[in-house]
Amino acid sequence: MNFNSVTEDHLRDLRSMVEPDRFSTGESNLELHSKDESQHLPVRPEVVMWPTDKREVSEILKYANQHMLPVTGWGAGTSLEGNPIPVRGGIVLDFSRMNRIVQVREQDFQADVEPGVVYRDLNKNLRHKGLFFPPDPGASATIGGMIANNASGIRTVRYGSTRANVLRLTVVRANGEIVKIGCRASKTSSGYDLKNIFVGSEGTLGIVVEATVRLRGLPEEFLTAMATFPSVKAAGNAVFEIMRSGLDPASMELLAPECIEIINKEKALGLQVAPTIFMEFHGPSKNQLTETIQMAHDISDDMGCHDFRPGIGIKERNEFVSARYDLAEMLKRNHPGRSHMVIDVAVPISAYPEMIAFASEESQKAGIPGYTFSHAGDGNLHQVFMGKIGDKKEWVLIDQINERIVSKALAMDGTATGEHGVGIGKRKFMQAEHGDSLVLMKNIKNMLDPNGILNPDKMF
Amino acid sequence: MNFNSVTEDHLRDLRSMVEPDRFSTGESNLELHSKDESQHLPVRPEVVMWPTDKREVSEILKYANQHMLPVTGWGAGTSLEGNPIPVRGGIVLDFSRMNRIVQVREQDFQADVEPGVVYRDLNKNLRHKGLFFPPDPGASATIGGMIANNASGIRTVRYGSTRANVLRLTVVRANGEIVKIGCRASKTSSGYDLKNIFVGSEGTLGIVVEATVRLRGLPEEFLTAMATFPSVKAAGNAVFEIMRSGLDPASMELLAPECIEIINKEKALGLQVAPTIFMEFHGPSKNQLTETIQMAHDISDDMGCHDFRPGIGIKERNEFVSARYDLAEMLKRNHPGRSHMVIDVAVPISAYPEMIAFASEESQKAGIPGYTFSHAGDGNLHQVFMGKIGDKKEWVLIDQINERIVSKALAMDGTATGEHGVGIGKRKFMQAEHGDSLVLMKNIKNMLDPNGILNPDKMF
Numbered sequence: 001m002n003f004n005s006v007t008e009d010h011l012r013d014l015r016s017m018v019e020p021d022r023f024s025t026g027e028s029n030l031e032l033h034s035k036d037e038s039q040h041l042p043v044r045p046e047v048v049m050w051p052t053d054k055r056e057v058s059e060i061l062k063y064a065n066q067h068m069l070p071v072t073g074w075g076a077g078t079s080l081e082g083n084p085i086p087v088r089g090g091i092v093l094d095f096s097r098m099n100r101i102v103q104v105r106e107q108d109f110q111a112d113v114e115p116g117v118v119y120r121d122l123n124k125n126l127r128h129k130g131l132f133f134p135p136d137p138g139a140s141a142t143i144g145g146m147i148a149n150n151a152s153g154i155r156t157v158r159y160g161s162t163r164a165n166v167l168r169l170t171v172v173r174a175n176g177e178i179v180k181i182g183c184r185a186s187k188t189s190s191g192y193d194l195k196n197i198f199v200g201s202e203g204t205l206g207i208v209v210e211a212t213v214r215l216r217g218l219p220e221e222f223l224t225a226m227a228t229f230p231s232v233k234a235a236g237n238a239v240f241e242i243m244r245s246g247l248d249p250a251s252m253e254l255l256a257p258e259c260i261e262i263i264n265k266e267k268a269l270g271l272q273v274a275p276t277i278f279m280e281f282h283g284p285s286k287n288q289l290t291e292t293i294q295m296a297h298d299i300s301d302d303m304g305c306h307d308f309r310p311g312i313g314i315k316e317r318n319e320f321v322s323a324r325y326d327l328a329e330m331l332k333r334n335h336p337g338r339s340h341m342v343i344d345v346a347v348p349i350s351a352y353p354e355m356i357a358f359a360s361e362e363s364q365k366a367g368i369p370g371y372t373f374s375h376a377g378d379g380n381l382h383q384v385f386m387g388k389i390g391d392k393k394e395w396v397l398i399d400q401i402n403e404r405i406v407s408k409a410l411a412m413d414g415t416a417t418g419e420h421g422v423g424i425g426k427r428k429f430m431q432a433e434h435g436d437s438l439v440l441m442k443n444i445k446n447m448l449d450p451n452g453i454l455n456p457d458k459m460f
Numbered sequence: 461m462n463f464n465s466v467t468e469d470h471l472r473d474l475r476s477m478v479e480p481d482r483f484s485t486g487e488s489n490l491e492l493h494s495k496d497e498s499q500h501l502p503v504r505p506e507v508v509m510w511p512t513d514k515r516e517v518s519e520i521l522k523y524a525n526q527h528m529l530p531v532t533g534w535g536a537g538t539s540l541e542g543n544p545i546p547v548r549g550g551i552v553l554d555f556s557r558m559n560r561i562v563q564v565r566e567q568d569f570q571a572d573v574e575p576g577v578v579y580r581d582l583n584k585n586l587r588h589k590g591l592f593f594p595p596d597p598g599a600s601a602t603i604g605g606m607i608a609n610n611a612s613g614i615r616t617v618r619y620g621s622t623r624a625n626v627l628r629l630t631v632v633r634a635n636g637e638i639v640k641i642g643c644r645a646s647k648t649s650s651g652y653d654l655k656n657i658f659v660g661s662e663g664t665l666g667i668v669v670e671a672t673v674r675l676r677g678l679p680e681e682f683l684t685a686m687a688t689f690p691s692v693k694a695a696g697n698a699v700f701e702i703m704r705s706g707l708d709p710a711s712m713e714l715l716a717p718e719c720i721e722i723i724n725k726e727k728a729l730g731l732q733v734a735p736t737i738f739m740e741f742h743g744p745s746k747n748q749l750t751e752t753i754q755m756a757h758d759i760s761d762d763m764g765c766h767d768f769r770p771g772i773g774i775k776e777r778n779e780f781v782s783a784r785y786d787l788a789e790m791l792k793r794n795h796p797g798r799s800h801m802v803i804d805v806a807v808p809i810s811a812y813p814e815m816i817a818f819a820s821e822e823s824q825k826a827g828i829p830g831y832t833f834s835h836a837g838d839g840n841l842h843q844v845f846m847g848k849i850g851d852k853k854e855w856v857l858i859d860q861i862n863e864r865i866v867s868k869a870l871a872m873d874g875t876a877t878g879e880h881g882v883g884i885g886k887r888k889f890m891q892a893e894h895g896d897s898l899v900l901m902k903n904i905k906n907m908l909d910p911n912g913i914l915n916p917d918k919m920f
Contacts, residue, residue, distance in 0.1 A: 193660055
């Protein structure tokens with residue numbers, strides 16, 4: 001696509017669409033919106049705007065579409081594949097001021113929210129109502145960003161990804177048209193499923209300006225356990241057997257020994273340095289969960305577990321979960337002069353032990369610090385590499401490992417990205433993953449955004 | 461669209477594509493494929509073919525597309541909105557001989573199946589492996605039909621609709637192209653969600669020739685209970701509170717007194733004639749479920765339940781479930797000279813007591829025998845009317861009630877069809893339900909099936 005550069009005339013027109021403090025061409029704002037948390041090269045937009053209402057979004061998009069200016073939505077900038085980097089310049093729409101919780105429909109387990117709401121703030125707001133929005137990607141993501149990426153995380157194994165927890169969307173199309181999609185019934189067989197085309201489309205098909213999300217009752221009780229195993233393979237087998245048992249874990253995380261080492265160092269949790277499963281169960285009573293944990297214990301023992309620590313307290317649990325979330329930051333602290341790249345693939349659960357062994361081996365062979373951890377219950381593997389900043393050779397090597405890990409996942413009927421999205425980083429694998437159906441995806445893009453102004457050069 | 465009638469030349473060409481016993485223009489076969497289980501007028505196809513393999517389907521579709529002949533897929537003919545009636549004639553593809561369970565991937569909780577597999581046969585096959593395919597629409601549906609309709613049923617409240625239990629599809633497009641869609645990882649953020657456009661599209665966008673479905677571990681234990689309430693409203697409130705409690709029921713069905721009366725008459729279960737909730741819980745141990753049932757009992761009591769029968773045995777449970785499934789047949793037996801029409805809407809759970817009261821009132825006012833029952837945990841209401849066969853006036857009245865019930869559901873942010881699909885019967889509500897997004901649906905139809913040969917005159 002041939003886009004136009006943003007001219008003074010464009011700026012004048014765009015400036016008239018929002019209040020003065022919600023429009024910026026200042027260096028620091030352009031810089032702030034030039035990169036996410038990935039290794040992909042920063043590219044500055046030409047102007048940043050902060051809409052507060054869907055009509056503003058509509059007006060801006062209509063104008064941009066007429067004038068062939070690229071438009072990229074911006075949530076919190078926490079994505080990991082370059083998803084919101086405005087690689088063709090143009091306009092960034094930052095949704096941080098469009099962050100109202102419009103309505104909590106307690107009696108329906110639903111909330112209507114704007115895209116700029118940070119999911120942690122939503123859950124803080126919901127806590128006293130005994131409800132929560134389950135997808136939990138860890139990072140301080142916005143709901144808009146989570147929808148764009150179909151984000152998921154440690155609770156997906158029980159509660160599903162963002163897709164499963166969104167019922168209705170209001171979307172502004174590339175031409176400025178405002179469209180409502182979906183309904184508030186918890187199930188429907190009416191018409192084509194447009195909602196799920198927009199969820200996970202990374203802002204390339206339309207801009208979500210409101211969402212009705214599905215909430216769950218906060219579990220009355222939860223219990224956690226940590227289990228250590230002699231090998232990653234044994235741990236993988238335990239994951240499979242626990243999944244099969246119907247114990248319905250709310251989290252099922254696997255950390256390789258090198259991750260435990262770092263967590264011990266930073267948090268002094270005194271964990272045994274070995275492949276470790278962190279599991280959490282939600283339920284209506286302590287009694288039930290105690291029995292559940294006992295069953296998980298028995299299964300783990302059968303799989304060779306040599307240490308099972310059940311019933312860790314809320315404090316220890318929260319420390320562990322935050323350690324799990326802060327792993328990337330910890331790794332940076334422990335590897336000065338190095339930066340991280342997170343590899344994200346998912347495979348069918350039976351392929352998961354082999355996948356995890358393959359990733360570990362690759363990092364050992366390369367001699368680059370590598371850390372394996374995963375949402376094991378979903379077969380979703382992350383491998384973090386700590387590459388020397390500025391060492392081009394090392395980053396080329398990491399990129400090659402990424403390719404091998406993704407190819408391995410695809411060969412096992414898996415996916416190039418379990419939860420981080422395509423963005424820039426996974427574009428090159430789309431043909432291999434989707435084959436002929438990639439053409440259908442491109443047709444959908446052309447149908448919904450014929451000028452290609454929405455987050456251009458992503459996805460394909 | 462202007463379709464061609466099937467000529468002798470066409471028949472000669474089509475006949476060459478399959479073995480002789482898998483091709484028919486015989487009266488009885490045309491008649492058998494002219495109607496489903498709805499009240500919609502039968503229309504005969506011009507030819508019925510029984511493909512056994514995706515290449516045959518591809519060849520037939522390519523030919524039909526070139527010659528402008530309508531093609532309608534056929535599962536078991538059990539749908540309730542006229543979905544598979546070949547209203548423009550042409551070719552019916554009956555998938556009953558394409559019914560292989562290609563592979564059960566026990567270790568992945570997955571099975572690859574052909575569209576003609578009857579889901580009960582699949583579950584029979586899976587039982588000894590300790591697995592099952594959870595969507596359970598009641599009727600003897602095929603997997604292909606379930607995918608076409610995004611079917612759901614009494615277990616959807618816990619396990620999701622068909623959509624949530626399909627991972628990967630092989631689809632033959634209108635032009636004959638064979639496309640694989642989706643992957644076998646349990647989650648993905650890769651590309652646009654094409655899979656869910658095809659699920660629920662009622663064979664109007666492509667023909668599914670293979671599916672990888674998600675299986676679950678058969679619950680170690682299950683317990684059921686029946687609770688009777690002084691009013692439908694009280695029962696509705698109990699449903700809401702049980703859903704909120706996190707007890708995670710596997711079924712939550714509500715039957716109005718008139719349904720209980722019929723079941724008592726036919727099955728001699730001796731149930732109290734009152735609004736009744738049938739609930740089922742799945743879990744890993746009897747202990748846990750006993751406690752769960754006790755909690756459900758306490759909640760029910762708080763809501764005014766006057767009889768709670770926990771722990772009914774497997775025999776009684778199966779009898780009740782089969783009674784629930786056979787209700788339509790029972791109603792026909794109990795109303796000689798009358799035939800049924802099933803109204804299907806879904807609303808947000810808080811609107812459900814009002815919805816159910818509205819539907820009951822409508823049937824009382826009309827003086828036509830009406831029966832209210834529902835997948836209450838999903839806010840999915842069914843109202844069965846028994847209309848006099850041949851009494852046009854009465855059927856016009858039933859149609860008007862249908863319109864009022866659907867309009868009421870839409871006014872409460874619900875959907876015109878919770879699980880029966882659009883077919884013929886719900887087309888007239890699509891504009892009201894989907895508004896501007898209906899145009900996007902039509903664009904998708906035109907993009908994927910430009911000649912409109914796939915199940916024409918449905919959905920829109």
